[in-house]
Amino acid sequence: MTGDAIFEMKGITKVFPGIKALDSVSFSARAGEVHALVGENGAGKSTLMKVLSGVYQAEEGEIFLRGRKVRFQHPLESLTQGVSVIYQEFSLLPDRTVAENIFLGREPTNRFGILDAARMRRETRNVLALFGDRHRFGPDTLVSDLDVAQQQMVEIAKALSLNAQVIVMDEPTAALNDAECDLLFQLVEDLRGQGRSIVYITHRMREIRRLADRVTVIKDGKVAAAFDDVPETGQIVEAMVGRDIGHFYPDPATSDEVGAPVLTVHGGGNARLFDIDLELCAGQITGFAGVQGAGRTALALALFGAEPFETGTVSVEGQPVSLTSSRKAAKAGIAMLPGDRKAEGLMLMQSVRDNGMISARAFSNPLGAPNNTPIATLDQMDKLFDAFDLRAANYEVEIQSLSGGNQQKAIVARWLSLAPKVLIFVEPTRGIDVNTKAVIYAQMRSLAQDGAAVMAISSDLPEVLCISDRVLVMSDGKIVAEFGYGASETEVMHAATEAHLGLETL
Numbered sequence: 001m002t003g004d005a006i007f008e009m010k011g012i013t014k015v016f017p018g019i020k021a022l023d024s025v026s027f028s029a030r031a032g033e034v035h036a037l038v039g040e041n042g043a044g045k046s047t048l049m050k051v052l053s054g055v056y057q058a059e060e061g062e063i064f065l066r067g068r069k070v071r072f073q074h075p076l077e078s079l080t081q082g083v084s085v086i087y088q089e090f091s092l093l094p095d096r097t098v099a100e101n102i103f104l105g106r107e108p109t110n111r112f113g114i115l116d117a118a119r120m121r122r123e124t125r126n127v128l129a130l131f132g133d134r135h136r137f138g139p140d141t142l143v144s145d146l147d148v149a150q151q152q153m154v155e156i157a158k159a160l161s162l163n164a165q166v167i168v169m170d171e172p173t174a175a176l177n178d179a180e181c182d183l184l185f186q187l188v189e190d191l192r193g194q195g196r197s198i199v200y201i202t203h204r205m206r207e208i209r210r211l212a213d214r215v216t217v218i219k220d221g222k223v224a225a226a227f228d229d230v231p232e233t234g235q236i237v238e239a240m241v242g243r244d245i246g247h248f249y250p251d252p253a254t255s256d257e258v259g260a261p262v263l264t265v266h267g268g269g270n271a272r273l274f275d276i277d278l279e280l281c282a283g284q285i286t287g288f289a290g291v292q293g294a295g296r297t298a299l300a301l302a303l304f305g306a307e308p309f310e311t312g313t314v315s316v317e318g319q320p321v322s323l324t325s326s327r328k329a330a331k332a333g334i335a336m337l338p339g340d341r342k343a344e345g346l347m348l349m350q351s352v353r354d355n356g357m358i359s360a361r362a363f364s365n366p367l368g369a370p371n372n373t374p375i376a377t378l379d380q381m382d383k384l385f386d387a388f389d390l391r392a393a394n395y396e397v398e399i400q401s402l403s404g405g406n407q408q409k410a411i412v413a414r415w416l417s418l419a420p421k422v423l424i425f426v427e428p429t430r431g432i433d434v435n436t437k438a439v440i441y442a443q444m445r446s447l448a449q450d451g452a453a454v455m456a457i458s459s460d461l462p463e464v465l466c467i468s469d470r471v472l473v474m475s476d477g478k479i480v481a482e483f484g485y486g487a488s489e490t491e492v493m494h495a496a497t498e499a500h501l502g503l504e505t506l
Helices: 045-053 075-080 098-102 117-131 148-161 178-193 205-211 233-241 296-303 326-331 341-345 352-356 358-362 378-387 404-416 434-449 461-467 489-500
Strands: 005-016 019-030 033-038 060-065 068-070 083-086 166-170 197-201 214-219 222-227 261-269 276-281 285-289 311-316 334-337 422-426 453-457 470-475 478-484
Touching (some): 005 045, 019 045, 019 060, 019 197, 033 205, 045 060, 075 083, 117 148, 117 178, 148 178, 178 197, 178 205, 205 233, 261 296, 276 296, 285 434, 285 461, 285 489, 296 334, 341 404, 352 358, 352 378, 352 404, 378 404, 404 434, 422 434, 434 453, 453 461, 470 489, 478 489
Parallel strands (some): 033 214, 083 166, 285 453, 285 470, 334 422, 422 453
Antiparallel strands (some): 214 222
């Protein structure tokens, strides 16, 4: 064993049919540290943690827990030994209480074998007390009444109720806003202070810089680099992709590349939006910034016909359009990539090819197709997948087996089969590795250069600022400010927050 390591994995090799997912990987975590595990989608990070937790069994290698050699055949075995994994998709039952979720499958009983509900609630309160006053919910609260950050607390509480000494967090901030992220960071720091070992899987460099004590990079199933401290971002990125990625963000559009307005809104409004005046121009990426609930996603949903405008007018290429449904929006040439691709953008148990053809098949009837829109054939869709370097064993595998980045590529390719005039990207790189982010950014720029108007909404403010030719700031359902390329985070957030607080602009 290495010093005070709580667990150590040595020479782990895991083989699936036709692929070596892990090739002699060694990894460890110490008491009271946050060890960041990073790498591209499909690099082997999650597979390594599934070997640790007993979901998979390795063909080769050894695992030591507190100096003792172990081999977990099932996740329950690792849980009872203090190893807990919190995945991106929570394993909570929404119609049950917090206490019922925390003790699911191991409910305390009295001496007659009857559920001891009072004890379960008492022990839940004891676990929640470890969060101080941050949780703001109780044992009897239904999980369906909790926000995402609170649900994540319940997952952590479940681990703490088992006295987990090793807690693996897989992309824990993927669905959190800035305030919720700050709360999670405080919890992680508390857990580290309690002497627990945190394995933190993320693609976000600023989270690594804030939280991590050590960093290990996995690439193609092997350890590409192991840092005993947190190095410069460039070193981590180069280890992840195997090369210097050069210009990570594409160059902004020149004034000659920005064309006429493609989409125009005058006086748009509904229950969440007020007096929206907006132009999205050909050749330009327009980013939207604002605090949580400012109206950015509501605007995207209105433009895509999911939550239509109730007042105002909308035109596409000078022609009035009625965006009262998503079908009508798509017919007008408007496409939207949702923020939650698994819940809103994919049919997970269908093939990559079937997912790609959803839009084309929906408009296979010429009466329903957008004007002059080429309806893709299977062969054309495959060529689009190839052009995106979509990585799958073949295009007939279930799309749920692909990494997040490849799933996102499939959704982009789907919409490109309809040659849309306006593309709305909501959280375009959520849960996607660094290399694939660069691919998505380049594709967004390419779409704009081909004459489309691109709209980008992201909770990652640096991303918005770096990929956008102009940035519109929203607050309380209104557009309150506009900035050109090169605006700073400080001035954009100043505009967003002072408008939200009702302050006058300085």
